[in-house]
Amino acid sequence: MKKYQLYATMGAGFESVVNKELQGMGYKTRVENGRVFFKGSQADIVKTNLWLRTADRIKILLKEFKATDFDTLFNEVYDYDWAELLPVDAKFPVQGRAVKSKLHSEPDVQSIVKKAIVNKMIDQYHRRGFLPETGNEYPLDIHIYKNIARISLDTTGASLFKRGYRVEHGGAPLKENFAAGLLKLTPYDGTHPLIDPMTGSGTLAIEAALIAKNIAPGTWRKFAFDGFDWFNADLHQKVVAEAKTQVKPLAAPIWASDIDQSVLEIAKLNAHNAGVLQDIRFKQVAVKDFTTDLENGVIIANPPYGKRLKDRESAEALYKQMGEVLRPLDSFSQYYLTADPNFEKCFGARATKKRKLFNGNLRVDFYQYWANKR
Incomplete structure (x- = not known):
């Protein structure tokens, strides 16, 4: 071989x-x-x-x-x-x-x-x-x-972020592999609850469900190697069939909410295409009104960055609401991605750890707040 x-x-x-x-x-x-x-x-x-x-x-x-x-x-x-x-x-x-x-x-x-x-x-x-x-x-x-x-x-062709489930785009969604990368920088493995309180087109929640259920992210797509004349044509379907036998049931809840119902409908369609619609609880709710009885999990979000001055003011007001509502949920490890250098000040707490990343060409920080052990 x-x-x-x-x-x-x-x-x-x-x-x-x-x-x-x-x-x-x-x-x-x-x-x-x-x-x-x-x-x-x-x-x-x-x-x-x-x-x-x-x-x-x-x-x-x-x-x-x-x-x-x-x-x-x-x-x-x-x-x-x-x-x-x-x-x-x-x-x-x-x-x-x-x-x-x-x-x-x-x-x-x-x-x-x-x-x-x-x-x-x-x-x-x-x-x-x-x-x-x-x-x-x-x-x-x-x-x-x-x-x-x-x-x-x-051997890939179109980049691996193009899973094939996202046919509708809401706003400026995270690329699927970037969202999965963020999740891999958290302790999330599907055994504890996950909450995305600003889900947009649902990418973080969907990628979390794929991780939790052990669904191969390339299940729905073709690759460049499918067209290589010297490549074993039977291998692709064989590996996909094997991957499908390794899917497991969801072990802990995944919640995804957003203030915008029209965006949530896009998220639901994407989740349906990924085969995980029944595994994610979608709900229309503003961050300021968010409540949960879940404990000991992960909260992760990609809130608006507010690159323009007017947008930045509203984004920073949202960060303040996030701090008031989400920060007290201290049994959760919390992870927030933003390009705003004032995030910690608005959120009301210094991050346990901060990681520099690039969302496309935009420099961003991944703010990590670790849970209080209970």
Whole structure:
């Protein structure tokens, strides 16, 4: 069984989370900024794409080499056995990045890599200067950092955050893998209650339900590897079928509320598509009116950030309400994501711990208030 050098990519700040996920699946790992490396077979490619909750993509590292000039780049790429990887009609877009390297022009890097692959395939397939590129897609990536080039094949396709359950968007929802990453930074494992008092389109609550029920987050979607002609076509459905046998019942309540009923309807539709509508208690209620008789769980929320001045005033008024209503629920560990540096002051308490993250390109802080043990 052929083993590949694989790596997962992820958003900044989530390397340790993805690493823990992979180690929990039994892989030996090596961590770099934005990447966690591991080795695996085609079955492992399917398994990690299907099960990883917090990663962006799974890639196969095809070749790594030093390149400080375009001739070296061309020759090293040309030397790879591309006919083993790409059929004659393959569509193979090349994306590229160059950081702190002599070859700093990304369009030129992409162009040279593409040209080298085309020339090699023309030679290997005995074509006359033409490749149709009408077949399935094989997304390639060239990344040069400090003059070390890596060329990779993306096995995922659309990013792993695109689970397939969210067909409606309310406001500016968290990406699904970002929401799962936040949950993985809490003690939540499905055995204690979870509350999201500002649920929006429901992503945090839905991802919590998927964790609690042990539902593979990639259950509903296709991946790039489904189109690779050399990939075992039976593996995907086999791994999905196996994953479905591992689903378990919900062990503790999940509550999701919001002031906006129309947004809640979107959240319910998303939960329905994810197969967890019956596992989440949705309720229309403002934070100032929120009450619960639950204890010893996790409260997590992505409240409005208030980036504009007028919005910021209303957001900070909401943070004050959150402090008045939620802070006394001290048997819960509480976690809040916001870009507002005044959050702790408005909430009325310093966080036990604060973690810097990036929600897209926006710098945010994840404020963590640990429960009082009872």
